[in-house]
Amino acid sequence: MALLEIENLHAEVGGKEILRGINLIVNPGEVHAIMGPNGSGKSTLAGVLAGREAYSITEGAVRFKGKDLLDLEPEERAGEGVFLAFQYPVELPGVNNQYFLRSALNSVRKYRGQEPLDGVEFLKLVREKLNILHIDRELMTRPVNHGFSGGEKKRNEIFQMAVLEPQLAILDETDSGLDIDALRVVADGVNALRSPERGFVVITHYQRLLDYIVPDFVHVLSQGRIVQSGGKELALELEAKGYGWLETDAAKPELVTA
Amino acid sequence: MTTAESTLEEIARQDYKYGFVTDIESETIPMGLSEDIVRLISSKKSEPEWLLEWRLKAYRHWLTLTEPQWPNVTYPKIDYQALYYYSAPKAKKVLNSLDEVDPELLATFEKLGISLAEQQRLTGVAVDAVFDSVSVTTTFKGKLAELGIVFCSFSEAVHEHPELVRQYLGSVVPYSDNYYATLNSAVFSDGSFCYIPKGVRCPMELSTYFRINAANTGQFERTLLIADEGGYVSYLEGCTAPMRDENQLHAAVVELVALKGSTIKYSTVQNWYPGDKDGKGGIYNFVTKRGKAMENAKITWTQVETGSAITWKYPSCILQGDNAVGEFYSVALTNHRQQADTGTKMIHIGKNTRSTIVSKGISAGHGQNTYRGLVRINAGADGARNYSQCDSMLLGDRCGAHTFPYIDVRNPTAQVEHEASTSKIGEDQIFYCKQRGISAEDAVNMIVNGFCKEVFRELPMEFAVEAQKLLGVSLEGSVG
Ligand SMILES: Nc1ncnc2c1ncn2[C@@H]1O[C@H](COP(=O)(O)OP(=O)(O)O)[C@@H](O)[C@H]1O
Ligand SMILES: [Mg+2]
Numbered sequence: 001m002a003l004l005e006i007e008n009l010h011a012e013v014g015g016k017e018i019l020r021g022i023n024l025i026v027n028p029g030e031v032h033a034i035m036g037p038n039g040s041g042k043s044t045l046a047g048v049l050a051g052r053e054a055y056s057i058t059e060g061a062v063r064f065k066g067k068d069l070l071d072l073e074p075e076e077r078a079g080e081g082v083f084l085a086f087q088y089p090v091e092l093p094g095v096n097n098q099y100f101l102r103s104a105l106n107s108v109r110k111y112r113g114q115e116p117l118d119g120v121e122f123l124k125l126v127r128e129k130l131n132i133l134h135i136d137r138e139l140m141t142r143p144v145n146h147g148f149s150g151g152e153k154k155r156n157e158i159f160q161m162a163v164l165e166p167q168l169a170i171l172d173e174t175d176s177g178l179d180i181d182a183l184r185v186v187a188d189g190v191n192a193l194r195s196p197e198r199g200f201v202v203i204t205h206y207q208r209l210l211d212y213i214v215p216d217f218v219h220v221l222s223q224g225r226i227v228q229s230g231g232k233e234l235a236l237e238l239e240a241k242g243y244g245w246l247e248t249d250a251a252k253p254e255l256v257t258a
Numbered sequence: 259m260t261t262a263e264s265t266l267e268e269i270a271r272q273d274y275k276y277g278f279v280t281d282i283e284s285e286t287i288p289m290g291l292s293e294d295i296v297r298l299i300s301s302k303k304s305e306p307e308w309l310l311e312w313r314l315k316a317y318r319h320w321l322t323l324t325e326p327q328w329p330n331v332t333y334p335k336i337d338y339q340a341l342y343y344y345s346a347p348k349a350k351k352v353l354n355s356l357d358e359v360d361p362e363l364l365a366t367f368e369k370l371g372i373s374l375a376e377q378q379r380l381t382g383v384a385v386d387a388v389f390d391s392v393s394v395t396t397t398f399k400g401k402l403a404e405l406g407i408v409f410c411s412f413s414e415a416v417h418e419h420p421e422l423v424r425q426y427l428g429s430v431v432p433y434s435d436n437y438y439a440t441l442n443s444a445v446f447s448d449g450s451f452c453y454i455p456k457g458v459r460c461p462m463e464l465s466t467y468f469r470i471n472a473a474n475t476g477q478f479e480r481t482l483l484i485a486d487e488g489g490y491v492s493y494l495e496g497c498t499a500p501m502r503d504e505n506q507l508h509a510a511v512v513e514l515v516a517l518k519g520s521t522i523k524y525s526t527v528q529n530w531y532p533g534d535k536d537g538k539g540g541i542y543n544f545v546t547k548r549g550k551a552m553e554n555a556k557i558t559w560t561q562v563e564t565g566s567a568i569t570w571k572y573p574s575c576i577l578q579g580d581n582a583v584g585e586f587y588s589v590a591l592t593n594h595r596q597q598a599d600t601g602t603k604m605i606h607i608g609k610n611t612r613s614t615i616v617s618k619g620i621s622a623g624h625g626q627n628t629y630r631g632l633v634r635i636n637a638g639a640d641g642a643r644n645y646s647q648c649d650s651m652l653l654g655d656r657c658g659a660h661t662f663p664y665i666d667v668r669n670p671t672a673q674v675e676h677e678a679s680t681s682k683i684g685e686d687q688i689f690y691c692k693q694r695g696i697s698a699e700d701a702v703n704m705i706v707n708g709f710c711k712e713v714f715r716e717l718p719m720e721f722a723v724e725a726q727k728l729l730g731v732s733l734e735g736s737v738g
Binding site for chain 1: 685687689691693694698704705708709711
């Protein structure tokens with residue numbers, strides 16, 4: 001069974017149609033990269049999948065492990081194994097990062113009918129993941145994303161992903177604005193989790209990340225539609241050509257190849 | 259409506275969990291207030307002549323006063339002649355153990371999660387349980403007595419330690435202080451008394467649970483705490499009240515006397531019935547709390563206020579002696595139609611006196627939360643320092659937060675710092691938590707508790723846990 005099936009998905013915000021018929025299938029074990037110019041609807045797609053309220057779905061369906069995903073609350077989707085690394089991680093002043101993560105982990109465990117991890121087990125898990133990702137322990141003692149640099153916020157997203165071990169991880173421009181070290185952390189996080197059961201949707205503006213996370217498929221999103229799909233070489237082609245050529249072609253639906 | 263908003267709506271609609279009335283026989287004197295009633299209260303308690311005189315002076319002074327209008331709260335006019343000024347459960351005369359306590363009362367405490375037996379066994383806290391106005395049971399007395407610590411009901415102290423009561427009663431909050439304190443001075447029924455002798459460190463947290471139970475009974479508790487030179491005491495006050503329809507007036511007075519080099523920590527977790535969603539039936543809490551700190555003494559007020567329809571309360575410190583320290587840590591939560599006007603006054607008189615104010619106001623529903631604080635540095639207070647931080651958090655957009663910091667500096671060497679912030683729990687914050695699997699309700703709880711952390715840190719451990727739970731209960735709502 002496909003992990004994620006998106007069928008003719010249309011979504012609008014404030015009366016404006018942003019997603020205009022997305023079709024995408026992610027099978028377990030696959031990494032899909034979604035590229036596209038600013039404003040093409042990448043974050044909107046990620047938000048719709050995670051259950052952000054601001055969007056209304058006007059047409060289409062999304063199934064996750066065969067279940068109607070759009071029918072679930074955001075926290076239920078998380079419980080089912082959907083994780084979104086936010087393009088702009090949100091600050092929670094006063095809420096300890098470690099406490100937050102433990103609450104999150106135990107919430108999803110509860111959803112799955114698993115026993116909560118006690119403090120000792122949780123710390124062990126945290127330590128293990130910190131080591132894999134070369135993240136400083138000190139990050140855990142601070143309030144969630146509050147006062148974090150841009151890079152720290154992104155690392156924290158990846159760290160949360162590593163601890164929560166989702167079945168489908170959606171990374172929304174996690175690479176933007178990162179130096180090469182931070183980029184490695186992101187790539188290590190994803191690569192460490194890659195497995196035959198998991199799927200990834202990696203949204204990125206740049207080809208660069210895909211040198212580290214080698215995708216199985218690359219899709220080009222433009223004006224709310226996937227206008228082209230291909231293998232990893234498509235990313236290189238995009239890098240060379242830029243997005244400029246899309247702006248005109250995308251308006252003509254007959255050129256859509258995916 | 260968006261999820262975040264609907265969550266906040268749910269939260270704001272949540273009902274008070276501790277509403278019930280215990281059916282215990284009460285002995286009540288006639289309704290209304292007059293000199294005769296004051297005399298009757300005094301004689302019922304077989305008080306000495308000096309105390310009756312003090313009450314009468316207060317009563318006569320009260321007649322010349324009018325209710326304060328300046329707080330940022332509104333409520334229907336109180337008819338002071340329509341209240342009962344004394345009510346005592348008909349308890350057995352002397353109680354040696356919990357077994358002798360009215361089982362109804364014990365059941366009430368169970369419902370509140372404050373089983374005395376549990377408290378005694380598990381936490382080693384001595385509990386002076388005030389049910390309505392009269393102390394019903396006192397524990398750990400023997401152990402405290404060995405150290406020379408006096409911890410008893412106010413009435414008992416009047417008989418057993420009249421010299422201490424006479425010396426200190428009204429020494430911090432004079433009978434003429436303000437409308438409600440003056441009323442209290444005239445008609446106070448009972449309360450707690452504590453004396454820590456010189457150099458003695460009280461080995462346990464002293465704790466009193468107040469309950470308001472008899473319908474229509476204005477509650478006029480009077481608490482007097484004295485820490486003699488070098489003494490130390492941590493005192494906990496906590497309360498919940500049963501649900502009912504008439505508004506109930508509570509005008510307590512708490513006086514703290516911290517003599518040279520002593521420390522008093524006074525912590526309150528207050529959860530009186532706040533009224534229903536429309537604000538009907540809640541408690542009016544008009545309290546005067548003040549401490550006087552002599553040389554090198556320290557007074558810390560920590561309060562978590564989640565109850566009452568209206569709260570009017572400014573635990574204050576008079577920093578009389580040199581190097582005296584005053585601290586005020588407060589969390590005030592208003593939900594539904596609750597109104598709170600609370601804060602502190604720090605009066606710096608001695609040299610190098612220091613004060614810290616940390617106030618966290620949380621407003622939800624239609625709640626109105628006002629911080630009102632005064633920092634006064636007198637001319638003689640060389641080197642005095644104050645740090646104030648007032649943060650407000652809004653849940654939803656029909657509630658309000660207001661801050662009135664008054665600063666009155668009369669000495670050029672003083673350093674006064676004030677910081678303020680207002681934040682809102684955002685939809686994006688709640689979505690972020692939900693995406694990680696955390697329910698909206700837990701998310702709000704987590705964010706609110708994070709906001710209050712600096713205050714909870716000041717509470718004794720068990721109390722901090724209780725306070726956290728209380729905020730959870732006060733904000734709880736089913737999220738669909
Ligand atoms: N909340 C919103 N209100 C109105 N327009 C929005 C909102 N969110 C996104 N949009 C619009 O939707 C389009 C797609 O945005 P987005 O999904 O963030 O693109 P991308 O992530 O590809 O840069 C943009 O034109 C943006 O202005
Ligand atoms: Mg985006």
